[in-house]
Amino acid sequence: MNAGGPPDRPLLDITRALVPGHPNWPGDVPLTLEVSARIADGSSVNVGAIRSSLHAGTHVDAPWHYDDAGARLGGVDLDRLVGEAVVLDVSAGEGLVGVRDLIGAIGELEEPQALPPRVLLHTGEPDAWGAVFPRDFRALDPDAVGWLAARGVRLVGTDAPSVDPLTSKDLPAHLAFAAQDLTIVEGLALARVAPGRYELLCLPLSLPEADAAPARALLRTL
Numbered sequence: 001m002n003a004g005g006p007p008d009r010p011l012l013d014i015t016r017a018l019v020p021g022h023p024n025w026p027g028d029v030p031l032t033l034e035v036s037a038r039i040a041d042g043s044s045v046n047v048g049a050i051r052s053s054l055h056a057g058t059h060v061d062a063p064w065h066y067d068d069a070g071a072r073l074g075g076v077d078l079d080r081l082v083g084e085a086v087v088l089d090v091s092a093g094e095g096l097v098g099v100r101d102l103i104g105a106i107g108e109l110e111e112p113q114a115l116p117p118r119v120l121l122h123t124g125e126p127d128a129w130g131a132v133f134p135r136d137f138r139a140l141d142p143d144a145v146g147w148l149a150a151r152g153v154r155l156v157g158t159d160a161p162s163v164d165p166l167t168s169k170d171l172p173a174h175l176a177f178a179a180q181d182l183t184i185v186e187g188l189a190l191a192r193v194a195p196g197r198y199e200l201l202c203l204p205l206s207l208p209e210a211d212a213a214p215a216r217a218l219l220r221t222l
Helices: 099-106 142-150 172-180
Strands: 011-013 032-037 047-051 059-061 082-089 118-122 155-158 183-186 196-204 212-221
Parallel strands (some): 118 155
Antiparallel strands (some): 059 212
């Protein structure tokens, strides 16, 4: 998982690889990668093309995704996506990730009142989904979103494909994020990351008018 960097502060890549066949949210535009020009066919260069939902793999949600009056991706504060973060392991529980799960995961890591502004949740998802989109994953309890916001958290990331369950139509967790003005990162790859504090570097593609964008997410040890 070392993506380079100084040997005393290695980079950990927590981005899901977008490979052909990567599953997307049911009903979304599927990911396709194709070669539109080949040197082998007489072109001077190899050129590829991509078509996909903006919510494929590791991605940053803009508020406009779940709030028609919310900001589009260009309005997301990039400072929220870079800086100190804590990785919490909540994979031992079942159902929605609630306040009790968070308190248990924090445990001896640190005091709840001293959380950094960015919290990343390992809910138990593998780093690769293969060809089958996960249907039974741990989404977030809206009360947990409020609990984190009350402690100064401004960004929550999860290895799950969404902060709400697959079948949810009213999206209570997303709406809690909107009400608390928290930023959402979904689809992280955290299965091989030890709980603890890191520096997060998570920058989405610059698509100012979009509702979301794929991101390259990295952790750097402190």
